[in-house]
Each structure stands twice: as structure tokens, then as C-alpha cells.
Amino acid sequence: MGDHLELLFGVVLMAIPVFGISSCSFDRGIALYRFCNLTTVPQVPNSTERLLLSFNYIRTVTSTSFPFLEQLQLLELGTQFTPFTIDKEAFRNLPNLRILDLGKSQIHFLHPDAFQGLPHLFELRLFFCGLSDAVVKDGYFRNLESLTRLDLSKNRIRSLHLHPSFRELNSLKSIDFSFNQISVVCEDELKPLQGKTLSFFSLATNNLYSRVSVDWGKCMNPFRNISLETLDVSDNGWTVDITENFSNAISGSQIFSLVLDHHIMGSGFGFHNIKNPDQNTFAGLARSSLVRLDLSHGFIFSLNFRLFETLKELKLLNLAHNKINKIVEGAFYGLDSLQVLNLSYNLLGELYNSNFNGLPKVRYIDLQNNHIGIIQDQTFKLLENLYTLDLRDNALKTIYFIPSIPNIFLGGNKLVTLPNINLTSDFIQLSENRLENLADLYFLLQVPHLQILILNQNRLSSCSQRHTPAQNLSLEQLFLGENMLQLAWETGFCWDIFKGLSHLQVLFLNSNYLNFLPPGVFSDLIALRELYLGSNRLMVLSPGDLPANLKILDVSRNQLLSPDPSLFASLSAVDITNNNFFCECELSAFINWLNQTNVTLLGSPKDIYCMLPEAVSGVSLYSVSMEGCDEEEALQSLKFSLFVFFTVMLMLFLMTVLIVTKFRGFCFLCYKRAQRLVFKDHRQGLEADTYKYDAYLCFSSKDFEWVQNALLKCLDVQYSDQNRFSLCFEERDFVPGENHIINIQDAIWSSRKIVCLVSRHFLQDGWCLEAFSYAQGRCLSDLNSVLIMVVVGSLSQYQLMKHQPIRGFMQNRQYLRWPEDLQDVDWFLNKLSQQILKKEKEKKRDNSVALQTVTTNS
The missing domain is CATH 3.40.50.10140 (Toll/interleukin-1 receptor homology (TIR) domain)
Incomplete structure (x- = not known):
């Protein structure tokens, strides 16, 4: 637990921002001297906790370069623009230093005792410093009893004959030797690490074992008696034979996670000269208690029979970014503990019932970005513990195969309609498909236990008949943005699509070409808190249009002319930017509300501007003047009197017009009936002629x-x-x-x-x-x-x-x-x-x- 706290402490130290502090200055324990053209270490206060000296021209650091800085915890000396010399006990005046960063500096000379006197140092960064084998052979890290992380990546190290002093580094957890020139590592080279447990050990990108012939009988197991949480040997150009030899060589070593990505195993698509992994490739890892295996970014074309059968304890298998086109029946036999299987970004076109046999505990299968167009109906139904299935960005046209699982990702396919299947899920993602008929939405809203439904970027626009509204008491979030609901609603149907969604809290209806909201369309959404109506064509919003308990409303990028400020009074946040505000006296009440409201206005104030009239087009509503509107208020009493007078005089006329307008169909029928009575129902006859x-x-x-x-x-x-x-x-x-x-x-x-x-x-x-x-x-x-x-x-x-x-x-x-x-x-x-x-x-x-x-x- 203490080791993890030390690592966390180092990350926090580097993560604290220094923005707001001018360069070449000191402020609140931080001495920031980046890009200050320094050639020597500057004098800083004794209270300095972080000293940042990178991007300068400091040539030499000696035991007298630093004043006594008892509180200093972080020293950054990396990226000097000149060759760098570090003398004996150069940091002895920094007794409580925790992190020393010398990365990306060309160290011309490094004294073997350069790091003496740093009993609390737990992270040392020496990446990209041009260091040779001597840095690990000659005891440079003696007496660093608190050292936890050592970064020696991107140097010129060719051999790992570690100095015996590594045995004394009892706190050491992480060593990074990636991007060096280490061609072979054998047992005797890493003996000082035997008996230790390391959280991370990297030999990535070294051409390890791939450029030389290795006598494994003499080399033996380089990780004997070493426990590794993560071993990274990726990007070393390993073929199937190299991988098999290495697996056999390290047999019995405890490795929790093995990273073998960017390999060259597999024939790829259309080639047969390189082998795909087989039953023997990973057999040597049987006693390693391997839990995670990363084989991504390679050329594996076929997953062969019982390929991983010895990995009984494996829980995560990453096969992403290969060329997998074929899964042989029984390929996953033996993976009794596997929980996560990643097959994304491959070349799978069809899935069969037998493909995933042998995975009794799998919970997550990632199949996104393949070319899957056909899946047999029983492919996933026997996976009783499957929790999440990701089939995004494939070529599916139907989903008869979908089992009842909590999380389903089906976005980016070619679904035109949904079959009537029994489905039970908490989360369904169907964005970027081709669904048109709102009947599919009615069907999805009836899925039991559904909490989140995502249907963005479809073509929902058709509603040809009446449907029974859902009574879904679990749905909390519904995403319907970037569809065409206007075309459906203008037919007069599907106005009840949200009926029964009494627990819905978030609703997205942005970019649906809406120019009106059907009356009472949100009436059942008593729990709705967030409503997104942005990028539509709404010109008017009435008080009854919005749910009573709404707190966040987005009506940006619409065509609102003179909104009623009472609409927004109960909200906590609203976005009204980029509308077509008509800046006349009718808008004065809204402008007054805008300048006085406590409601949080989302978006930039500069995007709340007048569209009309042209004289004030583009002027911010915060700047527009409503002077002269008071004179109009003075005439209100006279206007009211005239209104009452003309109302009485025109009441009969208005009622007549209203009746004829509202019931014109009925009036027409009455007129025709009266006409028949007057003319005794004589019909107008057709003149005799020669037409048939x-x-x-x-x-x-x-x-x-x-x-x-x-x-x-x-x-x-x-x-x-x-x-x-x-x-x-x-x-x-x-x-x-x-x-x-x-x-x-x-x-x-x-x-x-x-x-x-x-x-x-x-x-x-x-x-x-x-x-x-x-x-x-x-x-x-x-x-x-x-x-x-x-x-x-x-x-x-x-x-x-x-x-x-x-x-x-x-x-x-x-x-x-x-x-x-x-x-x-x-x-x-x-x-x-x-x-x-x-x-x-x-x-x-x-x-x-x-x-x-x-x-x-x-």
C-alpha cells in the first residue's frame, strides 16, 4: 500500500499546474525557470518545493551548485540545450528530493557517485540521455533505498549486466529499458533482481532476441525468482517461434500481465509464409499465473484450435488490430477464467455458433470495427455471464442473434428495422444506423429494465399508424438527436411517443428539424431535468410546452424571435445562443430578464444577439437599447379603452368568424343540406353527350x-x-x-x-x-x-x-x-x-x- 502511495505522490507532484506563474520567477514554493537562458543553477529561496530548470543551457552540476533546499521535492533538469555534466554528489544539498527529472538531456559525463546523498528519492528519470551500459553495470544507483521508479528508456544500453547494488534497492517497483539496443537478456544478467516483485518491467522496442541466435539452454530464464505485475516485451519483431521459445524459457516465472503488442506473428491477409500462433506458442506460460495478455497490433489471421488452452487463469485477452478473419472451433477452449475478450479492428465477416465456445465466464466481448455482416442466432446465447457486447461499426442488417444482456453497442451498422425479439437490457446504443420508422422506437421503449437508449444519427422520420405507448419506469436517458422527427410529427401521429416515461431525466432532441412541439408531448415527463432542443427550427415556445420540473434547457441555434422570459424562470441553466431575436419593444421584457436573472446562461454572451431589424443586426442583447418603449406603455390605458369598445362592437362578428373558421366543415354540410331543401333536392344533371x-x-x-x-x-x-x-x-x-x-x-x-x-x-x-x-x-x-x-x-x-x-x-x-x-x-x-x-x-x-x-x- 505504501508503494502505491509513493507512486501516486509522484504523479500528483508533476500534475500540479504552474500556469499563472511568470517564467523566471518564484511563487508559492514553485521556482519556474524554464526557457530563461540559464547557464548555472539560480539562487532560490530555502522554502522552494519545486524547482523547474528545463530548457536552459546549464552545462555542469556539482555538489555546490544547489543551496541547501531542505523542502525541495521535485527537481526538473531535463532538456538542456547543451551537453551536460553531473559531478560527484551533485544533489547532496537536496536531502528530501523525491523526483529527479534529467530526461532528454545529453549527459556528457555522469559520475558514479552523482546520486549519492538522496535517501528519499523515489523516482529517477534518465530517459533519452545517451547513457551506455555503464549506468547499470557500475553501481550508479547505490544507496537509493527509496527508489521506486527508474526510467532508462531511449538510451544506448546494449547489455543488462546489473550491478549487485540493485539487490539493495528494496523499494524498486518499476524499471523501463524500452527503446534501447538490448538484443539478449539472460538469467545471470538480472540476478540482482531475484526475489523482488516489480510492478512494471519494460524491454519494449529493443529487437530483443530477434536479431541474434539464442542458446536458451545456456541463457535460461531471465526472470527466475522475479515476480512481475507487468512485463512489456512489445515491438521487438517477435515471430511465432521466438514467442514460443521465450514462453518456454520463462516457464514458472510469475507474470501477472504480459504485453506482446506490435508483433509480427501471423500470416496476415492473403499471405501464408509466416505462421499463425498455434497450440504450442503460449504453452510455456501455463505455470505463470498470467491474468492479462496483450497480443494487439499484429498479423494474426486465424485463431487456431486450443490456442490458449494452458492459460487457465487468464482474465483479459487483447487481440485488437490484427488481421483475424477466422476463428477455428475450439480456439478459446481452456480460457475458463476469461472475462474480457477484445477482437476489435480485425477482418471478421461472419460469426458462427461455435466461435465463442469455451468462455464460460466472459463478461465483455469487443467486436467493433470489423466487417461482420452475418451472425448465427446462437452465437452469444450460451454465454450466460456476458454483460457487454460491442458490435459498433460493422455491417449488420439484423439483430436476431442479440441475447438479453445488460449493455449492447450496435452503432454504426446498417440496421433499417428491428425484429420483434425478446430483449432485456440496461443500455442500448444504436446510433448511426438507418432506422426510419418510429415503430422501432416504440418497441425499444418497451424493453424491460432499459435505462439508457441512444438513437442519435438515424433517420427516424416515419409514423404511419397509431402505436401503444410504453409504460417504461426504468428509462432515465434517451438520445434522439440528429434524426427527422419533424416529418413524423407533422403527420399528426406519434405525438404520444414519450407517454409513460415518468422516470426519464435526460432527453436529447437536437437537430430534428423541429418547427413545432406537439401539444402535451412532454406532459408525462415529470422527472425530466435536462432537455436539449438545440439546432432545430423552433420559432415559438409556449409555457405549456416544457415539463414543470425541468432544470436545464438547450434551445440554442433555433429561430426564436421574442421568447417569453417566464419560460425560463424555474430553470437553473439555459442555452439561448444563436437565435433570431427580433429586437423591438416586444423583446423588452426578455432583455430585462436577461440582465437580472440568476439562471445560469450557457454559451458565450456574444452569441446572444439581434437578428432583426437590420439596424441592430448582430448587436448583443446586453447592449441593445429599449428606450421609447416606455412611451408606448403610457398609451396602454387609451388602447385598453379602445380595445373594450371595439371588442363589444365586434363581438358578434368575431364569434361568427370563429364559428365559421373553426367549424367550416360542419357549416358547409349545413349549407348543402339547406340548398337541397330549397331546391327540393334536385340534383344538377349531366348533359347528354357521347362520353362513356x-x-x-x-x-x-x-x-x-x-x-x-x-x-x-x-x-x-x-x-x-x-x-x-x-x-x-x-x-x-x-x-x-x-x-x-x-x-x-x-x-x-x-x-x-x-x-x-x-x-x-x-x-x-x-x-x-x-x-x-x-x-x-x-x-x-x-x-x-x-x-x-x-x-x-x-x-x-x-x-x-x-x-x-x-x-x-x-x-x-x-x-x-x-x-x-x-x-x-x-x-x-x-x-x-x-x-x-x-x-x-x-x-x-x-x-x-x-x-x-x-x-x-x-
């Missing part, structure tokens, strides 16, 4: 169900005796087997009028566009307008004008638009009936007879 049909309805077959319910049942005589028109349409009246063009021509020339129902499906149907062109041809032939165009759905002018036949019609004619409000449908059908009944005049007078466009606000 009153009208030909041209529409996409994908719209048939809607056309049948909306038009045919209300107009066609074969659907009801109450209807007046004999209509022609493809599904019923076209001659089976006849050429489709001939059917279209017959329908057009046999009908008094042609009604084209232009929808999204119509624009994608070549036959429909062809029929539209033929109808225009008849218009030219008859010199009258027999074509009636009805636009169905939210098609823009641009989408319509992209098609040549429709563009030509729209440039000379007006068209009808199907109403979005249901109460306008009867009025519209009456209008359409009049157009069908209307007797067309000749072309020369056609310009005076135009169809009146029916908008959604009619």
Missing part, C-alpha cells in the same frame, strides 16, 4: 387504398347510389391483357374530364406521367381544358416543376391541392365535382376561366 365516363381518375396504384376511401366512395356511382359520377380508373375499368398505352388512350378519350392525383408515388410512376402527357394532348386537340390536376401530400413547387409535363401545365393552368384539414374535405369534393360538371369553353376564351387554387389554409 364523366371523369378518368389517373393515380399511382400505390395510392389506390387512399383514393378509394377519399374519392371513389364519395363520387363513384358504383360505390353508392347517392353518388352522381361514372368514373374510370385502371384497377376496375382497364381491359386486362390490352396494351397499357391503348387502355390509357381509351380512358382519356372516353371521359369528359381527366383528374390526375399527383402524389409522390405519381411522380415516380412512368405510366402516370405518360397519361398526364396524353391528357395534355387532348386539351390541345379539343381546344379546352379537360385536365384537372390535384396535388396530394406535401409536395413542393420545386418537386412538381422537375417534371416536364407537369411544369408545362403549371405555367399555363392552376391546380387543386388536397386539403390537409379533414373538415375541408367535403368542401373540396364539392369543388372538384363542380369542375367535373363544368362545361368548358373554347381555347380562345380559356384564359378568362382559371381554376382557383385550394390551399391548406382555405
Whole structure:
């Protein structure tokens, strides 16, 4: 425990910031002299605790260079810009020094007694100093009884014949020999370390055993009687044979963690000249009590049969960043204790039921960034202790194989829809997929025990029917940012998506193109504390839109003009930056609130500015003046009197307008009923002529169900005796087997009028566009307008004008638009009936007879 505290103390000393202290000065125990062009050690106060002298030109340090600094704990002398000499007992006046940093200085001369007189030194940094073998052979570290960490990396050490004094370093825990030139390490070289337990020993990046032939019979076990928590022998160019020989040589040595990353084991993709590891490669580690093995960043292509069977105590296996494409059945047999398996960043394409057999205790499997597109349904279901499965950034199109586990990561795949499977999870991540239908969201909200659901960066935009809201009492965080909920909500469906989420605390709805919030959409979110609505198109927020207990609100990057300050009164923090504030008198109350509120305003104040009017565009709301708005308040009493007067005078008129506007559909029905009574229900008859049909309805077959319910049942005589028109349409009246063009021509020339129902499906149907062109041809032939165009759905002018036949019609004619409000449908059908009944005049007078466009606000 004491050793760990010493290490922690060293880290804390280096982590304490020195910002705020000017260079070449002393402040609160810190002497900062970096980049001060010093050639000698400066005189500093006796109370100095940290002395930072790196990046200077100090050439020599002797026993008299430092004054007596009893409280000094950290000395930084690294990175001198000139060759460096350290003389005998150079640091003897620093009796309580804990950390000595000489790294990245070219030490020209280092006296063997340079570090004498430092009984409390626990960390010595000598990396990148150009030191040779002598530093470990000649007893430079004698009497450093507290030394815990020794960094000798990036030097020129070729041999590790340690001086016997290493045996006396009872506190030594960490030694770093990485990035040297050590080609061989044998048993006799590390004898002074026998009997010790080291937390870290690194021989990485030395070309160890890879450039020379080793007689292991003579070299024997370099780590005999040495216990190592972590042994790092990575990046030494080890093949399968070298790894096998080394494993056999160190057999019996206690090694808790072995780091073998950046190796060259494995054939890689498309090669066969280098072996993949086999059953014998790690057999020598059977008695080492190995718990962690890192084999990442290599070229392993195939995990062969019983590859790790001797590693009975292994708990973590890292195989990331290899070229693994094949897992042989039984590859993991013997790993009875394994808990973490990392197979990320490999070349796996398919997973089979037998791939993970032999892993009874595995809890975490990382398979992200492979090419997995197919997984058999039983692949993970027998892993009873599996807690987390990470399948991000693969090519999955379905998830039938997913077991009920607490944490599931499936982001960055190709999921278009979710199957109806039994699923129980605490955390589900599905961001960056291709989910469109909100039915999948309703399904996920019903997953038992779900606490966090992440669906960012999908395509949620469709809601074609009503769903049963979830009663999820466990969900706490829901991420729906960067979707297209506006398209779903503007259909009038799925406004109840958040019903029953009474424990939800955090909700992200940013970047969803929202220009309105459905009434009561957040009414059930009684526990919601954080709501993120940034980067939408909201222009207005009403007091009833937000949950009562909300504390943090983000409405940045919207289009708010004059927000009501009472909306934010109960919040603790709000982000209102980058909105379209309209800086007129209506905003004065908000500006006054802005300057007086105790609510924390997130974001930069410079991003709260006026957008309109142009005179103050870009001016901060903190700087804009509302002078003159008081005069308007003085007129309020007069305005109120006038308001009362005109209110009384116009009450009847306003009520009439309100009734007609609100209940225009009902009023229209009453009008038609009265008309039939007055005229004794005489229907307007059709003039006798040579036409077989009153009208030909041209529409996409994908719209048939809607056309049948909306038009045919209300107009066609074969659907009801109450209807007046004999209509022609493809599904019923076209001659089976006849050429489709001939059917279209017959329908057009046999009908008094042609009604084209232009929808999204119509624009994608070549036959429909062809029929539209033929109808225009008849218009030219008859010199009258027999074509009636009805636009169905939210098609823009641009989408319509992209098609040549429709563009030509729209440039000379007006068209009808199907109403979005249901109460306008009867009025519209009456209008359409009049157009069908209307007797067309000749072309020369056609310009005076135009169809009146029916908008959604009619």
C-alpha cells in the first residue's frame, strides 16, 4: 500500500499546474525557470518545493551548485540545450528530493557517485540521455533505498549486466529499458533482481532476441525468482517461434500481465509464409499465473484450435488490430477464467455458433470495427455471464442473434428495422444506423429494465399508424438527436411517443428539424431535468410546452424571435445562443430578464444577439437599447379603452368568424343540406353527350387504398347510389391483357374530364406521367381544358416543376391541392365535382376561366 502511495505522490507532484506563474520567477514554493537562458543553477529561496530548470543551457552540476533546499521535492533538469555534466554528489544539498527529472538531456559525463546523498528519492528519470551500459553495470544507483521508479528508456544500453547494488534497492517497483539496443537478456544478467516483485518491467522496442541466435539452454530464464505485475516485451519483431521459445524459457516465472503488442506473428491477409500462433506458442506460460495478455497490433489471421488452452487463469485477452478473419472451433477452449475478450479492428465477416465456445465466464466481448455482416442466432446465447457486447461499426442488417444482456453497442451498422425479439437490457446504443420508422422506437421503449437508449444519427422520420405507448419506469436517458422527427410529427401521429416515461431525466432532441412541439408531448415527463432542443427550427415556445420540473434547457441555434422570459424562470441553466431575436419593444421584457436573472446562461454572451431589424443586426442583447418603449406603455390605458369598445362592437362578428373558421366543415354540410331543401333536392344533371365516363381518375396504384376511401366512395356511382359520377380508373375499368398505352388512350378519350392525383408515388410512376402527357394532348386537340390536376401530400413547387409535363401545365393552368384539414374535405369534393360538371369553353376564351387554387389554409 505504501508503494502505491509513493507512486501516486509522484504523479500528483508533476500534475500540479504552474500556469499563472511568470517564467523566471518564484511563487508559492514553485521556482519556474524554464526557457530563461540559464547557464548555472539560480539562487532560490530555502522554502522552494519545486524547482523547474528545463530548457536552459546549464552545462555542469556539482555538489555546490544547489543551496541547501531542505523542502525541495521535485527537481526538473531535463532538456538542456547543451551537453551536460553531473559531478560527484551533485544533489547532496537536496536531502528530501523525491523526483529527479534529467530526461532528454545529453549527459556528457555522469559520475558514479552523482546520486549519492538522496535517501528519499523515489523516482529517477534518465530517459533519452545517451547513457551506455555503464549506468547499470557500475553501481550508479547505490544507496537509493527509496527508489521506486527508474526510467532508462531511449538510451544506448546494449547489455543488462546489473550491478549487485540493485539487490539493495528494496523499494524498486518499476524499471523501463524500452527503446534501447538490448538484443539478449539472460538469467545471470538480472540476478540482482531475484526475489523482488516489480510492478512494471519494460524491454519494449529493443529487437530483443530477434536479431541474434539464442542458446536458451545456456541463457535460461531471465526472470527466475522475479515476480512481475507487468512485463512489456512489445515491438521487438517477435515471430511465432521466438514467442514460443521465450514462453518456454520463462516457464514458472510469475507474470501477472504480459504485453506482446506490435508483433509480427501471423500470416496476415492473403499471405501464408509466416505462421499463425498455434497450440504450442503460449504453452510455456501455463505455470505463470498470467491474468492479462496483450497480443494487439499484429498479423494474426486465424485463431487456431486450443490456442490458449494452458492459460487457465487468464482474465483479459487483447487481440485488437490484427488481421483475424477466422476463428477455428475450439480456439478459446481452456480460457475458463476469461472475462474480457477484445477482437476489435480485425477482418471478421461472419460469426458462427461455435466461435465463442469455451468462455464460460466472459463478461465483455469487443467486436467493433470489423466487417461482420452475418451472425448465427446462437452465437452469444450460451454465454450466460456476458454483460457487454460491442458490435459498433460493422455491417449488420439484423439483430436476431442479440441475447438479453445488460449493455449492447450496435452503432454504426446498417440496421433499417428491428425484429420483434425478446430483449432485456440496461443500455442500448444504436446510433448511426438507418432506422426510419418510429415503430422501432416504440418497441425499444418497451424493453424491460432499459435505462439508457441512444438513437442519435438515424433517420427516424416515419409514423404511419397509431402505436401503444410504453409504460417504461426504468428509462432515465434517451438520445434522439440528429434524426427527422419533424416529418413524423407533422403527420399528426406519434405525438404520444414519450407517454409513460415518468422516470426519464435526460432527453436529447437536437437537430430534428423541429418547427413545432406537439401539444402535451412532454406532459408525462415529470422527472425530466435536462432537455436539449438545440439546432432545430423552433420559432415559438409556449409555457405549456416544457415539463414543470425541468432544470436545464438547450434551445440554442433555433429561430426564436421574442421568447417569453417566464419560460425560463424555474430553470437553473439555459442555452439561448444563436437565435433570431427580433429586437423591438416586444423583446423588452426578455432583455430585462436577461440582465437580472440568476439562471445560469450557457454559451458565450456574444452569441446572444439581434437578428432583426437590420439596424441592430448582430448587436448583443446586453447592449441593445429599449428606450421609447416606455412611451408606448403610457398609451396602454387609451388602447385598453379602445380595445373594450371595439371588442363589444365586434363581438358578434368575431364569434361568427370563429364559428365559421373553426367549424367550416360542419357549416358547409349545413349549407348543402339547406340548398337541397330549397331546391327540393334536385340534383344538377349531366348533359347528354357521347362520353362513356364523366371523369378518368389517373393515380399511382400505390395510392389506390387512399383514393378509394377519399374519392371513389364519395363520387363513384358504383360505390353508392347517392353518388352522381361514372368514373374510370385502371384497377376496375382497364381491359386486362390490352396494351397499357391503348387502355390509357381509351380512358382519356372516353371521359369528359381527366383528374390526375399527383402524389409522390405519381411522380415516380412512368405510366402516370405518360397519361398526364396524353391528357395534355387532348386539351390541345379539343381546344379546352379537360385536365384537372390535384396535388396530394406535401409536395413542393420545386418537386412538381422537375417534371416536364407537369411544369408545362403549371405555367399555363392552376391546380387543386388536397386539403390537409379533414373538415375541408367535403368542401373540396364539392369543388372538384363542380369542375367535373363544368362545361368548358373554347381555347380562345380559356384564359378568362382559371381554376382557383385550394390551399391548406382555405
